[in-house]
Amino acid sequence: MIRLLLADDQALVRGAVAALLDLEPDLEVVAQVGRGDEVVDAVREHAVDVALLDVEMPGLDGVAAAAALRDRVPSCRSLIVTTFGRPGYLRRALDAGASGFVVKDTPAELLADAVRRVHSGLRVVDPDLAVASLTVGASPLTDREAHVLALAADGGTVAGIAGEAYLSEGTVRNYLSSAIGKTGARTRAEAVRIARDNGWL
Template sequence: MSDRIRLLLVDDQALVRGAMGALLGLEPDLKVVGEAADGGAAEAEAARLRPDVCLMDIQMAGVDGIAATVAVRAASPATRVLIVTTFARAGYLRSAMDAGAAGFIVKDAPPAELAAAVRRVHAGARVVDPALAAESLFDGANPLTEREQQVLRLSAGGAPVAAIAREVFLSPGTVRNYLSTSIGKTGAANRVQAARIAREKGWI
């Protein structure tokens, strides 16, 4: 079929890409035309292949799926991006939609549901996991500013305040202030817990 929906698969795990490609390849109207293991490669492949739909993972080394969604949409504006991830988090859903994704489903969805989501996204519809959509309504938007997210992300790895300050070109006192407000906004007891809560909600 010449009118098959052309797909680009983006996931940092080769086994996942292979399994997803094998399942979608069984559908008579779908065709996998390319793969990428990270966000940077996804942008290049989108520009080269101009796929109809890009199935995008979120957590990848280097350029993550949110930033890659923006890059793919810029490189190939006609390409629709469908997020397919293990991380069913309301914060990720909001970030993905803000980045221009047309859909968001979890990897444990049945193969038929995944194929149906691809078709709906290609047809111009928006597809969102129903449970996650409901959760996002109650969870609210990400309360952390860009700087708070940055500092909390670095803090999650256990880096001392002085090291974080050097990394982001701020004074240690300013970093402490950002950590303090982040702790308050997440309702955490300390910065480690704040980073964990923020990560669970998809805010960082």
């Protein structure tokens, strides 16, 4: 009997996936959480074998939760199950010690198999996404560039970003210009979009 934890901020999806996996005779959902920072405690308490983690979650995102599990509960394997198949997500997930990466586009029948494979020590990776990840490559952005770009994401002005980041306005503009150049964008907003789509945020 494989003991599972579900982490997803959407209660409906959580419950539905639980119903789906409980149909399998060898799988058992023993815990559900809606926040990333509740994962480690729940995994410990319920002796979880495999944790299914969404990426977009409040508190702690799924990739960070996978890293926390690797460090603090190494007996539990992580399977990332996410809406967005962004190349950067896959890379970071594997770096964080996740054993698998599945997008929510995949047919429901394959999820149980993915869980079993992860539990048996195999790696499960969406093949299309693996190719995309190799094609796109790692993020060309520097830490500060990514940070400033993230601050620019909600549409603030340069002065506002400079205030939030405790930087000079000129420096902010330099970072933005650099990020625009590296992403091949023509506007700061386009750079934000490209970086988002690639998972470089």
